[in-house]
Amino acid sequence: MRHVSHSPSCAKRLRQEAARRGDTFGEVARIIHDHCAVSLLRAQRLARGLTLKQAAEGLNALGASRAEAPRVDGDQLGHWETTGRQPRSATISLLCEFYGCRPPDAGFWDAGYTCSVAAGPPPSTALDPVGHSLPSPTILRESSSTDSLEQRVDAARRSLDRTLAVGSVSSTQLDLLDEQVLWAREQYVYTPPAPMIKLLLNHLAEVEDLAAHRQPAAVQVRLSELTAMLATLVADALMKLGYLPRSRSWYATARNAADDSGNTQLRARVRAQAAMLPFYYGPLEAAVSLSREARIICRGRPCATAAFASAAEARALAKLGDTEGAEAALGYATAAFEQSGAGGQADNDAFGFPERRFRLYESGTLTALGRTSQARRVQEAALRLYPSKTGIDPALLHFEAALCLARDRSPTEACQLAAATYLRIVPEHRTPIVEERAREVIGVLPPGVRSGRAALELREILALPRGQM
Structure with a gap:
């Protein structure tokens, strides 16, 4: 029979249901063992809601005053839980005392442990099949000497088949x-x-x-x-x-x-997304390198990921002042986006690249290139595409509009727009990356204007604790 081990969240649900019924730990452990296809030893731990680390710490605390008590760590405990191999008698005694159970209830059969169960062959649960490690070549030598070579070979193959089955x-x-x-x-x-x-x-x-x-x-x-x-x-x-x-x-x-x-698409997507960190915090050359690598991985296929990577590359190149490179990358991003049919069902997916996000990157490229009129048209078009329930992207577009105003020699309006945008963001979204974008507006102002009233008010707003806004 094929066993499929369930996740810890399943055991948690069973534990909560059992608590409402008033079941004992032993009853909960048996339920988890039968339902989740985990070993009895693991079921005892999960029945109590303990992590491997917590259980190991509890075992060590219990045996701290005993000279013969073993030291246990989480890795060793996990090994016993998944391989079905028995530790020595002193360890079994400690485990059973900690969990308040008999050896058979934890998947062990140990003659050195005193219990009320009559002597006999190990119960069927003594070696849970879940998590067996691959048998070593010595399994052939360790088999009974009365077995024929054919029997030992067949036994080894069956053990391997069970391991492959329970691992899936x-x-x-x-x-x-x-x-x-x-x-x-x-x-x-x-x-x-x-x-x-x-x-x-x-x-x-x-x-x-x-x-x-x-x-x-x-x-x-x-x-x-x-x-x-x-x-x-x-x-x-x-x-x-x-x-x-x-x-x-x-x-x-x-x-x-x-x-x-x-997965080629995923490899490219992760790199394009990783380019955001150096784009916002430097160095910009790293942002170009990562986004370009993502574009190359896409191998010229006009997909949403290729459009995303090229748009990210264009925005970083524009900020570096590479006008020709930025224009070329933006052109490729536009073509890839139009041919990919991006958007649609991916509109509300963090791994999608809908039109509104493409316009955000296009706006960043045009703003950095100083093409403020074009950038404003793109910003307005992008803002119309955002739903009422969204993240910080609309705020980033407003900050770019403020950058355009600053470049067009309207410093007061730029600072006022940045301040109003920052105050409209809910406190939970008012993170350091948002603050950095607002401060960037001050950074592009002419030196003589940065100490003016509007810039000073923006600085004061950014310096206020969230509760005072």
Whole structure:
């Protein structure tokens, strides 16, 4: 029979249902073992809602005053839970005392442990098949000497087949994960970054729990894709909050996961998104390099990702003052966007590239090139495309409109627009990246105007604590 280990969230749901019924820990553990296809030892831990680290700390605290008690860490405990291998008698005694159960209830049969169960063969649950490691070649030598070579070879093959079977994840389970990640991508468009990070980390923990076990190649590819998407969103949220080193590290993790998946579109998309960090915080050359690499990975195919990568490259080149390069990249982005048919159902997806986002990048390119009249027309067109429930993109467009006013020698209007835009943003979205865009307006003002009244008022607004706005 094929066993598919469920995620910890399933055990949590069963634990909550059991608590309402008044079930004991032992009853909850048996339910989790039967339903989630995890070993009895893991079921005992999950029945109590403990992480591997918490359980290991509890075991060490229990055995601290005993000379014979072993030291346990989370990795070792996880090894016993997934391989079905028995630790020595002293460890089994400690585990059973900690969980308040008998050895058979934790998947062990240990003659050195005193219990009320009559002697006999190990129960069927003593070696749970979930998570067996691949048998080593010594399995042939360790078999009974009375077995023929053919019997030992067949036994080894059956053990391998069981390992391959229990390591796989059902298509239904993957589909549910896909739905959860898609929902998170849609929520990300308008949810503030701080609470969004907590949600994304919960999804990542579930994906990581599955990816930690041996999986068929097709399943591993999908898990790597989900990891790359979630890690990218975590990196982007950290960037918005101003945690730059952490954001950079998460983008690296996202690229590793995308490369591991082999998904060309995803590999390009993650790099194009990673270019946002150096675009806003420098160096701009890194933004050009990442977005250009993303465009090259797309291999000339006119897709939404190619349009995104080229638009990001154009915006960074324009800010560097490379007019010719920016125009060429923007031209390619426009052609790729028009031919890709981007938009539609991807409008509310953080991994989509609808027209409003394309216009945002086009506006940034034109603004940096000093083509303020064209930029304003693009900004107005883009703002009409945004729904009422959205994130900070409309504010970024208004800040660019303020930059255009500053370049057109209207410093007072520029500062007033930037201040009004900043105050309209809800506090949860008023993150360091928004503050930096508002300060950029002051930075492009002529030196003699930066100390004027309008600029001073904008600085004072940006310096106020959120509660006083």
